Amino acid sequence: xxxxxxxxxxxxxxxxxxxxxxxxxxxxxxxxxxxxxxxxxxxxxxxxxxxxxxxxxxxxxxxxxxxxxxxxxxxxxxxxxxxxxxxxxxxxxxxxxxxxxxxxxxxxxxxxxxxxxxxxxxxxxxxxxxxxxxxxxxxxxxxxxxxxxxxxxxxxxxxxxxxxxxxxxxxxxxxxxxxxxxxxxxxxxxxxxxxxxxxxxxxxxxxxxxxxxxxxxxxxxxxxxxxxxxxxxxxxxxxxxxxxxxxxxxxxxxxxxxxxxxxxxxxxxxxxxxxxxxxxxxxxxxxxxxxxxxxxxxxxxxxxxxxxxxxxxxxxxxxxxxxxxxxxxxxxxxxxxxxxxxxxxxxxxxxxxxxxx
Amino acid sequence: xxxxxxxxxxxxxxxxxxxxxxxxxxxxxxxxxxxxxxxxxxxxxxxxxxxxxxxxxxxxxxxxxxxxxxxxxxxxxxxxxxxxxxxxxxxxxxxxxxxxxxxxxxxxxxxxxxxxxxxxxxxxxxxxxxxxxxxxxxxxxxxxxxxxxxxxxxxxxxxxxxxxxxxxxxxxxxxxxxxxxxxxxxxxxxxxxxxxxxxxxxxxxxxxxxxxxxxxxxxxxxxxxxxxxxxxxxxxxxxxxxxxxxxxxxxxxxxxxxxxxxxxxxx
Amino acid sequence: xxxxxxxxxxxxxxxxxxxxxxxxxxxxxxxxxxxxxxxxxxxxxxxxxxxxxxxxxxxxxxxxxxxxxxxxxxxxxxxxxxxxxxxxxxxxxxxxxxxxxxxxxxxxxxxxxxxxxxxxxxxxxxxxxxxxxxxxxxxxxxxxxxxxxxxxxxxxxxxxxxxxxxxxxxxxxxxxxxxxxxxxxxxxxxxxxxxxxxxxxxxxxxxxxxxxxxxxxxxxxxxxxxxxxxxxxxxxxxxxxxxxxxxxxxxxxxxxxxxxxxxxxxxxxxxxxxxxxxxxxxxxxxxxxxx
Numbered sequence: 075x076x077x078x079x080x081x082x083x084x085x086x087x088x089x090x091x092x093x094x095x096x097x098x099x100x101x102x103x104x105x106x107x108x109x110x111x112x113x114x115x116x117x118x119x120x121x122x123x124x125x126x127x128x129x130x131x132x133x134x135x136x137x138x139x140x141x142x143x144x145x146x147x148x149x150x151x152x153x154x155x156x157x158x159x160x161x162x163x164x165x166x167x168x169x170x171x172x173x174x175x176x177x178x179x180x181x182x183x184x185x186x187x188x189x190x191x192x193x194x195x196x197x198x199x200x201x202x203x204x205x206x207x208x209x210x211x212x213x214x215x216x217x218x219x220x221x222x223x224x225x226x227x228x229x230x231x232x233x234x235x236x237x238x239x240x241x242x243x244x245x246x247x248x249x250x251x252x253x254x255x256x257x258x259x260x261x262x263x264x265x266x267x268x269x270x271x272x273x274x275x276x277x278x279x280x281x282x283x284x285x286x287x288x289x290x291x292x293x294x295x296x297x298x299x300x301x302x303x304x305x306x307x308x309x310x311x312x313x314x315x316x317x318x319x320x321x322x323x324x325x326x327x328x329x330x331x332x333x334x335x336x337x338x339x340x341x342x343x344x345x346x347x348x349x350x351x352x353x354x355x356x357x358x359x360x361x362x363x364x365x366x367x368x369x370x371x372x373x374x375x376x377x378x379x380x381x382x383x384x385x386x387x388x389x390x391x392x393x394x395x396x397x398x399x400x401x402x403x404x405x406x407x408x409x410x411x412x413x414x415x416x417x418x419x420x421x422x423x424x425x426x427x428x429x430x431x
Numbered sequence: 432x433x434x435x436x437x438x439x440x441x442x443x444x445x446x447x448x449x450x451x452x453x454x455x456x457x458x459x460x461x462x463x464x465x466x467x468x469x470x471x472x473x474x475x476x477x478x479x480x481x482x483x484x485x486x487x488x489x490x491x492x493x494x495x496x497x498x499x500x501x502x503x504x505x506x507x508x509x510x511x512x513x514x515x516x517x518x519x520x521x522x523x524x525x526x527x528x529x530x531x532x533x534x535x536x537x538x539x540x541x542x543x544x545x546x547x548x549x550x551x552x553x554x555x556x557x558x559x560x561x562x563x564x565x566x567x568x569x570x571x572x573x574x575x576x577x578x579x580x581x582x583x584x585x586x587x588x589x590x591x592x593x594x595x596x597x598x599x600x601x602x603x604x605x606x607x608x609x610x611x612x613x614x615x616x617x618x619x620x621x622x623x624x625x626x627x628x629x630x631x632x633x634x635x636x637x638x639x640x641x642x643x644x645x646x647x648x649x650x651x652x653x654x655x656x657x658x659x660x661x662x663x664x665x666x667x668x669x670x671x672x673x674x675x676x677x678x679x680x681x682x683x684x685x686x687x688x689x690x691x692x693x694x695x696x697x698x
Numbered sequence: 699x700x701x702x703x704x705x706x707x708x709x710x711x712x713x714x715x716x717x718x719x720x721x722x723x724x725x726x727x728x729x730x731x732x733x734x735x736x737x738x739x740x741x742x743x744x745x746x747x748x749x750x751x752x753x754x755x756x757x758x759x760x761x762x763x764x765x766x767x768x769x770x771x772x773x774x775x776x777x778x779x780x781x782x783x784x785x786x787x788x789x790x791x792x793x794x795x796x797x798x799x800x801x802x803x804x805x806x807x808x809x810x811x812x813x814x815x816x817x818x819x820x821x822x823x824x825x826x827x828x829x830x831x832x833x834x835x836x837x838x839x840x841x842x843x844x845x846x847x848x849x850x851x852x853x854x855x856x857x858x859x860x861x862x863x864x865x866x867x868x869x870x871x872x873x874x875x876x877x878x879x880x881x882x883x884x885x886x887x888x889x890x891x892x893x894x895x896x897x898x899x900x901x902x903x904x905x906x907x908x909x910x911x912x913x914x915x916x917x918x919x920x921x922x923x924x925x926x927x928x929x930x931x932x933x934x935x936x937x938x939x940x941x942x943x944x945x946x947x948x949x950x951x952x953x954x955x956x957x958x959x960x961x962x963x964x965x966x967x968x969x970x971x972x973x974x975x976x977x978x979x980x981x982x983x984x985x986x987x988x989x
Contacts, residue, residue: 128601129598150601150603150606154602155602155603156598156602159595162598163599164614165618175603179606180604438888438891438897439887441795447796448793451793458865459815459826461836473829474832513710517711518708521707521708522708525707534711537712537716540715543970544719544723545925545926545966546923547928547943548926548963548967551959552723553722555725555726555729556718556721556722559725575714575718632817638820638928639943660825660828664828672819675822679817679819680817684810
């Protein structure tokens with residue numbers, strides 16, 4: 075690789091007593107990347123972030139910043155800054171003092187500090203509040219100051235620990251755009267931790283899906299969603315149907331599976347090494363009903379119907395298998411499908427994916 | 432509008448509480464009231480006068496005991512607060528500290544045992560090691576039983592303070608001493624201040640230990656007041672008590688307001 | 699946090715407590731089994747006279763006679779401390795409960811008012827009762843006003859001592875009880891009423907059981923210092939009825955029998971340690987039960 079990676083996680087493990095929080099984690103984060111660690115709570119993502127920041131030490135392995143190990147340098151010597159989940163603004167300092175804090179510790183000249191603080195407050199649209207104390211701010215405003223404070227010392231990498239989780243829904247959407255803008259403007263590598271998949275899909279260049287102390291898959295948002303590499307990722311990101319089956323033929327990246335629905339499907343696979351039991355993952359919106367039923371089709375009975383406005387979710391039973399189907403309500407008065415109706419359902423094999431057990 | 436009926440309340444609760452508060456403040460009120468009595472007989476009201484205050488302030492023995500008490504309390508406060516602050520920092524901040532529980536118990540030990548036992552203990556110790564300087568003996572003994580009082584509010588502040596803020600300071604390139612000086616200390620200052628004040632008042636008020644250690648040059652204010660009481664109640668004693676009450680109440684108010692404010696800030 | 703700071707941060711506290719408390723308590727134990735010095739003080743040695751003295755006196759012919767006078771003092775001390783604790787308990791629960799029903803602002807003010815007198819010097823607080831209860835004092839005037847006989851006041855009675863000791867120690871009870879009662883979820887009391895319980899049922903089955911930790915904690919905070927009370931017995935009890943605290947004090951003052959004073963101090967210490975151990979066990983059991 076010609077470009078130096080910003081952060082390299084090399085074989086990092088972390089034990090808390092008997093509990094393994096991280097188990098041999100290995101990956102690289104590129105320069106100027108918006109990189110997201112996504113996973114359910116307890117998956118080790120926050121531990122990993124805290125190790126990059128220097129608040130925890132790896133039990134094993136090494137962390138490199140721009141190719142040099144930082145495992146042994148304390149938090150205050152790493153050119154990495156953090157935006158904390160609850161902002162962690164210094165309550166006894168004004169906003170300007172908060173933003174200046176890092177610069178003072180780095181020994182910047184007084185005049186430089188002042189102009190940088192002004193510049194940063196300007197950038198997050200908070201210049202008029204410079205003399206306020208944090209407890210006079212709203213959540214969104216605190217968030218902006220936390221960002222300004224962390225970006226002011228021009229860190230090599232900015233870490234963001236679920237920074238949007240404390241904000242209300244409306245604000246969260248606008249802060250997403252704001253974060254993307256700041257990342258592009260500053261060109262700093264962002265490492266973002268969240269359990270919210272929508273946030274991750276929306277903002278990231280690449281996502282590392284974490285589960286059970288391991289990295290389950292790394293890839294661009296659409297790869298993660300459309301081409302999950304294992305059951306965990308397929309299950310955690312979005313919604314899906316898992317059809318049990320038996321792989322009968324295997325040819326590199328493609329395989330043929332005989333599913334519980336009673337049909338054979340040939341499509342891309344991952345994690346299958348030999349013929350035998352596997353699952354077929356097919357997302358609810360990729361299954362068509364009646365007129366939209368294409369590709370492999372089957373008859374089924376509608377057992378439940380949930381109207382959601384833009385979509386209607388159906389559960390259809392076919393061949394002893396329950397399938398979740400999601401149908402876009404494209405017409406104001408679409409032909410209604412009711413519980414108990416017999417329907418044709420179908421999907422294109424290319425939209426499904428065979429995954430190892 | 433109908434009468435509100437609060438099922439949580441009980442009949443007579445309010446009356447009982449008001450009587451209790453009256454009882455709580457009655458003695459203080461009586462002392463203050465009689466301190467303005469011009470009569471030499473304490474409990475026979477004659478007329479309003481501030482002459483007992485004048486005579487109290489001109490009483491050399493009283494003033495010298497006040498001086499002893501102030502000096503002892505000041506030094507006890509400084510040492511107790513410093514020791515308590517250091518211990519509280521380690522106890523609340525050192526990860527995986529094995530001695531945490533036992534250290535906390537040791538710091539709080541003076542609260543667990545009756546003071547008379549501790550007083551006897553230090554008296555025998557000092558007599559054995561030949562420590563005769565009245566003031567020094569007092570300060571040493573006072574520091575011991577003031578430390579837990581200084582420790583409690585400081586530890587409470589340290590525990591109440593979120594660790595995020597200290598991590599944020601480290602994250603922003605502050606070395607450990609800077610984190611303490613610019614973030615931790617300013618944030619726990621109300622606790623440190625409350626602890627110091629409490630230590631000061633506890634030392635000022637102490638009777639049992641000071642009485643046990645009482646020797647040349649070590650007569651504190653409470654000991655002096657005790658000797659006056661032994662001679663019988665006088666209006667001057669009331670004046671002295673009133674002054675002492677005022678000082679205590681002012682200090683107490685400062686501490687309690689600080690605590691309330693700190694609690695509000697923590698949410 | 700550096701290893702050095704972990705050590706040096708705790709060192710002063712440990713040094714202080716070991717030097718001024720832990721070692722001295724062992725010295726007291728040693729003195730209690732030493733011989734009484736010829737001119738007061740003590741001489742090192744091993745002699746159980748001081749402990750024997752608690753139970754027996756030497757008769758005319760040097761034979762040991764059982765003499766309960768010190769046992770009576772110990773018993774009296776325990777009785778007073780128990781009385782003070784019970785009275786404080788009975789007064790504190792309704793008061794703390796009432797405070798917990800007030801508005802947030804009022805609660806703060808009332809807790810402040812409860813705490814405030816506690817900051818006033820102990821000697822001044824005891825002295826104030828001396829004035830009220832003394833000859834021609836406020837208490838006697840009220841008594842006479844309601845038709846009582848004019849007398850010599852109420853000082854030097856068990857009642858005077860109880861009032862003074864309760865007055866000195868009650869904030870130590872109110873604060874923990876309040877802390878427990880304040881946490882009570884009002885919905886629990888409503889639920890008790892909803893399930894056809896009377897106010898009395900709510901008190902007995904909900905309020906008291908749920909505030910038990912505060913009641914017990916407060917009881918210990920009051921009981922322990924009450925055992926070692928010195929000022930109230932001396933000034934309000936007039937020193938006529940000795941208590942353990944005053945008995946110890948006398949041995950190091952006028953009587954100058956240090957080994958005997960040390961022995962009584964050890965007895966007092968043993969009682970306190972027993973109380974603390976029983977409480978710690980109970981707390982541990984409770985922790986286990988709730989875990």
